[in-house]
Amino acid sequence: MSDDRFRALVLEDDPDAAEFLRIALERYGGMDVDVAGEADAALRLLRSAPYDVLVSDIQLPGRSGLEIIPDVRATDPTLPIMIVTAYGTVNHAVQALREAADEFLVKPVTASRVVERATDLAQRARRERQATRQRVLAVGAHPDDVEIGVGATLAAHAASGDELVILTLSGGAVGGIAEARHEEALAAAGVVGARLVHLDFPDTHLDPADGLITAIEDVVADVVPDRVYTHSAHDRHQDHRAVNSAVQIAARRVPSLWSFQSPSATVAFAPNRFVDVDGFVETKLRMLAAYVSQAHREYMQPDVVRATARYWARFSPAREVEPLETVRASETVGHGSAVRARPAVDGQDSGAPEAPEGVDALAPDRGSGAAAS
Numbered sequence: 001m002s003d004d005r006f007r008a009l010v011l012e013d014d015p016d017a018a019e020f021l022r023i024a025l026e027r028y029g030g031m032d033v034d035v036a037g038e039a040d041a042a043l044r045l046l047r048s049a050p051y052d053v054l055v056s057d058i059q060l061p062g063r064s065g066l067e068i069i070p071d072v073r074a075t076d077p078t079l080p081i082m083i084v085t086a087y088g089t090v091n092h093a094v095q096a097l098r099e100a101a102d103e104f105l106v107k108p109v110t111a112s113r114v115v116e117r118a119t120d121l122a123q124r125a126r127r128e129r130q131a132t133r134q135r136v137l138a139v140g141a142h143p144d145d146v147e148i149g150v151g152a153t154l155a156a157h158a159a160s161g162d163e164l165v166i167l168t169l170s171g172g173a174v175g176g177i178a179e180a181r182h183e184e185a186l187a188a189a190g191v192v193g194a195r196l197v198h199l200d201f202p203d204t205h206l207d208p209a210d211g212l213i214t215a216i217e218d219v220v221a222d223v224v225p226d227r228v229y230t231h232s233a234h235d236r237h238q239d240h241r242a243v244n245s246a247v248q249i250a251a252r253r254v255p256s257l258w259s260f261q262s263p264s265a266t267v268a269f270a271p272n273r274f275v276d277v278d279g280f281v282e283t284k285l286r287m288l289a290a291y292v293s294q295a296h297r298e299y300m301q302p303d304v305v306r307a308t309a310r311y312w313a314r315f316s317p318a319r320e321v322e323p324l325e326t327v328r329a330s331e332t333v334g335h336g337s338a339v340r341a342r343p344a345v346d347g348q349d350s351g352a353p354e355a356p357e358g359v360d361a362l363a364p365d366r367g368s369g370a371a372a373s
């Protein structure tokens with residue numbers, strides 16, 4: 001299955017050397033290989049899809065292999081970096097590069113040696129990622145809601161190899177033709193490799209008591225997410241508030257839940273988490289560009305999207321930020337054996353009985369002590 005194949009990125013400006021590495025990794029290593037001729041192109045690729053190993057030259061146009069390592073590490077801390085170079089002589093820069101990279105091969109080098117080392121690094125990175133891989137569920141009322149709210153955050157998750165599912169609850173027939181919007185939603189999800197679950201609740205009439213909670217519960221049970229992103233309660237749009245309310249109940253056992261900003265968020269939207277999405281806003285814009293039928297809307301304009309990300313950076317050391325309200329953030333301290341923070345369920349102690357399933361949880365005065373409020 002192509003999903004199991006390793007993905008290698010070759011950063012090499014010399015066409016013959018690049019071709020040698022590509023053929024070696026593809027033919028003998030069974031890897032999917034992309035080639036970039038300079039650092040910025042390589043960083044763009046790393047931000048758009050998860051790779052298992054970066055194979056890089058030292059001498060590159062613009063920035064050297066050594067200079068881009070911090071950017072590569074910031075984009076994907078788990079990505080192994082393998083240098084293949086003719087510069088084996090010991091000078092300062094080469095020595096620094098030997099220490100910063102995960103592997104350092106000096107030419108001449110055989111194809112089998114390149115494949116052996118790249119495969120070993122990729123396997124180690126995969127194992128490490130599997131151990132720390134997050135399952136992320138983003139829930140929106142309409143096509144494009146999730147992308148506007150957390151598109152760049154999802155792109156950052158994708159670059160880290162996390163598993164992404166987008167759940168969109170209505171076809172969006174009020175804002176356009178539902179079939180067209182579904183195709184657009186599929187294309188947008190495809191940009192970050194997310195799986196799209198697209199349901200058909202009636203646009204502008206979403207109602208937690210009318211099947212919404214159960215539908216979200218089914219997806220939560222299927223995905224078993226570590227974290228969920230959804231609409232804020234501080235939103236003018238009744239569908240967005242309905243989804244927020246339904247998700248709070250349906251995702252009550254998910255360790256972490258955050259709310260994102262929509263164009264219809266009110267001034268009461270008060271984020272307290274600022275996600276560093278440096279370098280991922282362009283991927284967000286590619287997701288939004290998939291929504292051709294919505295391109296006329298003011299909030300879809302690239303300058304608005306970029307400016308919003310820059311604005312929220314005032315609360316963060318990052319340059320570009322997506323803001324989130326924390327509904328619940330659970331964490332494990334140390335190795336987790338002694339202290340394990342468990343989520344309080346709707347303000348109860350974690351030892352208290354679970355809130356009842358389904359719509360009853362919405363009605364606090366129906367007599368159930370565990371009902372959500």
Ligand SMILES: [Zn+2]
Nearest residue numbers: 141142145240
């Ligand atoms: Zn919406």
